[in-house]
Every structure is written in C-alpha cells, then in structure tokens.
Amino acid sequence: MVEISEPLALATGSRLRDALESDILTGVIAPGERLDEVSLAHRFQVSRTPIREALLQLASAGLIEIRHRRGAVVRDLGPQQIVAMFEVMAGLEGLAARLAAQRHGPEEAAELLACHEGCLAALGSGDTDAYYYANERFHQIIYRASHNLFLNEQCLALSRRLRPYRRLQLRAGDRAKTSFAEHGAVVDAILRGDGEQADHALRNHVAIQGQRFTDFIKALGGLSERRYQPAAE
Amino acid sequence: MVEISEPLALATGSRLRDALESDILTGVIAPGERLDEVSLAHRFQVSRTPIREALLQLASAGLIEIRHRRGAVVRDLGPQQIVAMFEVMAGLEGLAARLAAQRHGPEEAAELLACHEGCLAALGSGDTDAYYYANERFHQIIYRASHNLFLNEQCLALSRRLRPYRRLQLRAGDRAKTSFAEHGAVVDAILRGDGEQADHALRNHVAIQGQRFTDFIKALGGLSERRYQPAAE
DNA sequence: TCCTTGGCTCTTGTATACAAGAATATTGAC
DNA sequence: GTCAATATTCTTGTATACAAGAGCCAAGGA
Known part of the structure; x- marks a missing residue:
C-alpha cells in the first residue's frame, strides 16, 4: 500500500x-x-x-x-533592480567560489568535474533546457563546496528568485557556449585552490555586463510587453 | 496639538x-x-x-x-553558523565597497570622510557606545554609496541580525582602535576609486579571522553562559 | 524497575464572524 | 458638463470558534 x-x-x-x-x-x-x-x-x-x-x-x-x-x-521589478540583484548574486557566487577553492574535498572536486562534463554533453546535444538544468547543478555544487551553510542558503534563495531572468539570458545567441567556456575557468581555479581567481571568474560569469547588459535589457523589454498584455484588456 | x-x-x-x-x-x-x-x-x-x-x-x-x-x-545559532554569517557579511560589504569606489559622488565622499572623523572623535572620547554608533553609520554610508538598493537592503538586514555579535567583538581589547585604522584603508581606497582594494580592505575588516576568531569564540562562550542562566532556574 | 500502550490535555492550524478603513459610485451643486 | 461630497460597498485586519495532531501522564505488563 x-x-x-x-x-x-x-x-x-x-x-x-x-x-x-x-x-x-x-x-x-x-x-x-x-x-x-x-x-x-x-x-x-x-x-x-x-x-x-x-x-x-x-x-x-x-x-x-x-x-x-x-x-x-x-512586485514589479524594473530593469535596474534586476541588474542590481544580479550584481549581488555575482558577489555571493564569487564568494562561494573563493571558499570552495579553499575548502573543497576530493569528492566535491570529482562532482564538479563530472557536472562540468555533463554541461558539455548538454551543450553538444543542443538542448537548451538540458543545459539550463546542468548549469543550475554546476552552480549549486559550488554553493555547497563553500562549506558555508548560510551562504549556500542565500545563494539558493536569490538564485531561485532570479531564475526566470537567468532563463531569459540563456536564450540569447551563443550564450550557452560562452557560459560553458567561463565554467571551465571557474573549475580550473577551484581545483587549483586559487580562491582569488575562482572569485573573479565566477563573479564575471554571473554579472550582467557589457554586451550581455544590452542584450538583457532588450530581452526584458520583450518580456514585459507580453506580461502587460493581460492587464491591457 | x-x-x-x-x-x-x-x-x-x-x-x-x-x-x-x-x-x-x-x-x-x-x-x-x-x-x-x-x-x-x-x-x-x-x-x-x-x-x-x-x-x-x-x-x-x-x-x-x-x-x-x-x-x-x-533559533540557536552555533558559533560556526555565526562565523558563516559574518563571512557572508564580509562578502557583501566588500562588494558594496567595490561598487562605492566606482560610483560614489562627491557628496558621498564628503559624508564618508566626515563620518570617519566622527569615528576618530568617538574613539578619542573612549566611549565604546559612541564608537559603536559612529561605526554603524560608517558602514551604512558605504552601503548607500554602492548605488545598489538591493545590496543596501541585504546589508542592512544581515547587519541588523548580526548586531549583538558585532557589539560583542567591539568589547574585546583594543578592537576599536584596530577597527578605526582599518576604516582608514577603506576610505582611502574608495576615495581613490580603487574598487579592488576597497573590496579587499572592507572584507578583511568585517571577517572574523586569526586572533579575532579566537577572541570571538571565547566571548561567545561567556554570552551563552549568561543566556542560559534564566532557563537553568 | 523499565518499557509500552492508552487516554487526556494542550497547542496549533483553519474556518468563520465582525469591525473599520478604502475604494467606488451616485447625487447634487456650480 | 465637471467637480466635489457623501453614501454604499468591498476588502482587509483582528477576534473567536472549532478540529485535529503532539506531547504527557498514568497504568499495566514484562
């Protein structure tokens, strides 16, 4: 039963x-x-x-x-509020990567590598959804490897809140490919135990800067148009 | 009326x-x-x-x-949970300092300098409470100068939650004097517009490391003894 | 003497009732 | 025709009522 x-x-x-x-x-x-x-x-x-x-x-x-x-x-978050939240997300993830580089155990290293290869497979398959989920796992492994439970929780909470917007970014052009390359740098730094470099790499991976900023604002515009439709009836 | x-x-x-x-x-x-x-x-x-x-x-x-x-x-926070929260606080404040260095306006620079001098005055007077409040203002100015409202809110929230423990640290020996010296480095870096250095300086100012860690754990022990007294009746 | 099982009490979770402030519509005056 | 004032309705905030799970105590057996 x-x-x-x-x-x-x-x-x-x-x-x-x-x-x-x-x-x-x-x-x-x-x-x-x-x-x-x-x-x-x-x-x-x-x-x-x-x-x-x-x-x-x-x-x-x-x-x-x-x-x-x-x-x-x-709550209706304006573009700059969302960007501000990504800025904080980048800071938190950078910290997680820094700590992970200093504190990760051998099994966490293996897990990270395995997940990174999983990302590669997903990328190769061309399945955006698959890459999205593999990507999410990748980041969460780093949160845990920071061995800071509070940081882990904060990262998970903010990550969840930003999920729709992350999804939005992944759609843009060859973002998935770039994303994977950036992951590589993060993995290298963490496995080397180079906290400074891990922080830097992951922070820049998460932050919305340069061309990505422009793309993101554009994508947001499309989103809000769709969103406001029902209210405009 | x-x-x-x-x-x-x-x-x-x-x-x-x-x-x-x-x-x-x-x-x-x-x-x-x-x-x-x-x-x-x-x-x-x-x-x-x-x-x-x-x-x-x-x-x-x-x-x-x-x-x-x-x-x-x-919730009963164990010492390592508190230390973990300070680790996150350090990361967030470091980010705020980095952004403040890049984005502060002239009036914010003036405010920061004025507050820093206020800290000096409080330090000179030997009034621990006065230094505590001046110190709090100092940090909050940096949160605001980051020009990231979300970060500002997060810093304020976490700072409030850690308030009792910050108070605890300030009691230890010549912590106030060291604290003020560290503030100086932060102010310099921010005014110079050196985000990297500002991040580094403020992060290390907030983090509980080295000797401070030992002192803090000791102080915490005393606190919990007092706290548990009423329950032990 | 210690463990287990049954019932009792106590506290929480949810539903409902009621009061008061907001929003809205209507009516009157200019 | 438009604006303002008032009355009505609607929604929220708080209190109370009720049901059911959790903990506790006692009694019986091993």
Missing part, C-alpha cells in the same frame, strides 16, 4: 506559498497584479487565514508587496 | 514583529526558548492571529524556527 507522503495538513501551509510563488515567478500572476485574498481562498478551496499567511511569507521573500489595508500586489 | 503618528492599526502588525525581534536580538527571549502563541497574545493584549503573523515573519527572517504543529522556538 502506498503511504501518503505528508499528513496532508503539512502540505497546506507551504503548498499555498509554493503554488503562489511559482505562479509569480512564471508570470502566471503578472507584476503589478492585485492578489485578492477571497479570490485566492476560493481558488485554493481554503479560508482566508492560510492565504494571508502565504502572502506574508511571499512579502518577506520580496516577491510581493503588502500595503496596510490596501492589499497585496506582485 | 500633537498628531498621532500612525492610525494605530498600522502599528499593530509591525509593532508585534519589532517587539519580538528586539526581544530575540537582545536575548530577552533566549535561544531555544519556546514561543507560545497564547502567552504572547496575552502579553501583547491581542488575539493569536496577529501573533501568528508576526511569528511567520520572524521565521522568514531566520530568527525563529517554526515546526509544523510543534510551535516556534528561537
């Missing part, structure tokens, strides 16, 4: 938050859109209470904004 | 959170201690609903831990 994974009650709390978070990150609920408590309660077949708790958590995560007695709206 | 600052209702929501946060950060509610909803509701003369919302926010901020159907407890 198959056991039910959770007491079902446990699901409720985080279920709502995860569902809403997903809807926001994927754009199902567009930036600027109002989050009405009763509608959501109706939609998820629960009362307003757990909905409110979910909204509060999303607000803490910075995904939505709750104004007193005025309800919640999905 | 003096106007009441808020419609009083607005206060309720954040009032509870701030009060609880303060109690936790100052140790009034000790790490590991249980946060009973009904007791808190009684204490603050409100119902459980707003208490729960406050607890949820504190959990999002990482100050407490809520386990499903098992209530909330104040």
Whole structure:
C-alpha cells in the first residue's frame, strides 16, 4: 500500500506559498497584479487565514508587496533592480567560489568535474533546457563546496528568485557556449585552490555586463510587453 | 496639538514583529526558548492571529524556527553558523565597497570622510557606545554609496541580525582602535576609486579571522553562559 | 524497575464572524 | 458638463470558534 507522503495538513501551509510563488515567478500572476485574498481562498478551496499567511511569507521573500489595508500586489521589478540583484548574486557566487577553492574535498572536486562534463554533453546535444538544468547543478555544487551553510542558503534563495531572468539570458545567441567556456575557468581555479581567481571568474560569469547588459535589457523589454498584455484588456 | 503618528492599526502588525525581534536580538527571549502563541497574545493584549503573523515573519527572517504543529522556538545559532554569517557579511560589504569606489559622488565622499572623523572623535572620547554608533553609520554610508538598493537592503538586514555579535567583538581589547585604522584603508581606497582594494580592505575588516576568531569564540562562550542562566532556574 | 500502550490535555492550524478603513459610485451643486 | 461630497460597498485586519495532531501522564505488563 502506498503511504501518503505528508499528513496532508503539512502540505497546506507551504503548498499555498509554493503554488503562489511559482505562479509569480512564471508570470502566471503578472507584476503589478492585485492578489485578492477571497479570490485566492476560493481558488485554493481554503479560508482566508492560510492565504494571508502565504502572502506574508511571499512579502518577506520580496516577491510581493503588502500595503496596510490596501492589499497585496506582485512586485514589479524594473530593469535596474534586476541588474542590481544580479550584481549581488555575482558577489555571493564569487564568494562561494573563493571558499570552495579553499575548502573543497576530493569528492566535491570529482562532482564538479563530472557536472562540468555533463554541461558539455548538454551543450553538444543542443538542448537548451538540458543545459539550463546542468548549469543550475554546476552552480549549486559550488554553493555547497563553500562549506558555508548560510551562504549556500542565500545563494539558493536569490538564485531561485532570479531564475526566470537567468532563463531569459540563456536564450540569447551563443550564450550557452560562452557560459560553458567561463565554467571551465571557474573549475580550473577551484581545483587549483586559487580562491582569488575562482572569485573573479565566477563573479564575471554571473554579472550582467557589457554586451550581455544590452542584450538583457532588450530581452526584458520583450518580456514585459507580453506580461502587460493581460492587464491591457 | 500633537498628531498621532500612525492610525494605530498600522502599528499593530509591525509593532508585534519589532517587539519580538528586539526581544530575540537582545536575548530577552533566549535561544531555544519556546514561543507560545497564547502567552504572547496575552502579553501583547491581542488575539493569536496577529501573533501568528508576526511569528511567520520572524521565521522568514531566520530568527525563529517554526515546526509544523510543534510551535516556534528561537533559533540557536552555533558559533560556526555565526562565523558563516559574518563571512557572508564580509562578502557583501566588500562588494558594496567595490561598487562605492566606482560610483560614489562627491557628496558621498564628503559624508564618508566626515563620518570617519566622527569615528576618530568617538574613539578619542573612549566611549565604546559612541564608537559603536559612529561605526554603524560608517558602514551604512558605504552601503548607500554602492548605488545598489538591493545590496543596501541585504546589508542592512544581515547587519541588523548580526548586531549583538558585532557589539560583542567591539568589547574585546583594543578592537576599536584596530577597527578605526582599518576604516582608514577603506576610505582611502574608495576615495581613490580603487574598487579592488576597497573590496579587499572592507572584507578583511568585517571577517572574523586569526586572533579575532579566537577572541570571538571565547566571548561567545561567556554570552551563552549568561543566556542560559534564566532557563537553568 | 523499565518499557509500552492508552487516554487526556494542550497547542496549533483553519474556518468563520465582525469591525473599520478604502475604494467606488451616485447625487447634487456650480 | 465637471467637480466635489457623501453614501454604499468591498476588502482587509483582528477576534473567536472549532478540529485535529503532539506531547504527557498514568497504568499495566514484562
């Protein structure tokens, strides 16, 4: 007999938050859109209470904004805010790489190399999605190899928040190929134990600079056009 | 006639959170201690609903831990977790300094210099509290001068969370004097526009390394002894 | 004496009820 | 016809009620 994974009650709390978070990150609920408590309660077949708790958590995560007695709206991040967040992401990942270079064990080195080869395979297959996921694993291995749990958590959280935009970047031209080459430099530095160089390499890999900046802003423009459509009805 | 600052209702929501946060950060509610909803509701003369919302926010901020159907407890950070958080703080502040070096305007330069002199005055007076506050301002000026709002917010949030431990460090021996000297190097690098050096200087200023690490662990031991006293009655 | 099992209590999670502030629509005056 | 003021409705914030899981205590057996 198959056991039910959770007491079902446990699901409720985080279920709502995860569902809403997903809807926001994927754009199902567009930036600027109002989050009405009763509608959501109706939609998820629960009362307003757990909905409110979910909204509060999303607000803490910075995904939505709750104004007193005025309800919640999905935060609309302007281009410069997104770039600012990538700047921080670059800093955090650089730090992770630096620490990973200093602290990684042999099994982590092997894992990193294996994942790097996996990236190569995905790149060769031409499957953008496959590369996306391999890329994600690559970065997460470095977070863990930093042996700093707090940093690991921070990186994961911010990375998740930036996920839609990372996806956007990967579409642009030969970004995947460039990305892989940059990964190579990161791997080299980490395995050599060169923290300074690892920091530098990963930071520049993540940062949105130069031509990538221009491309990114352009891609963002296309995204927001699509996004605003439903609101323009 | 003096106007009441808020419609009083607005206060309720954040009032509870701030009060609880303060109690936790100052140790009034000790790490590991249980946060009973009904007791808190009684204490603050409100119902459980707003208490729960406050607890949820504190959990999002990482100050407490809520386990499903098992209530909330104040998170007990072990020494290595605290050190890990300082490591991240150092990384973020280093990034802020790097960006500040590249982006600061003339009025920010002036502000930084003025604050640095204020630190000197506080140091001369021998008033540890005065130096503590001047020091805090100094760092916050750099956050702002990074011209990265997200980074600024992240720095402020983490800084607040680490406040009690920063205070602890400042007590140790001639830390204030060393601190001020390190500030000098940071100011120089930022004003010169040397991002690399500014990053390096501020990162090492914030990080807990070498002798400071030993001192810090020792100080932490004393703190937890005091903290656990009430629970040991 | 220690472990296990049963029931009891206590606390949390969710639903509902109610009050008060915001938004909106309507009506009146200019 | 437009603007303003007021009334109505709608939504949020808080309190309370109820259900169910978790922990605790006691009693019985090994």
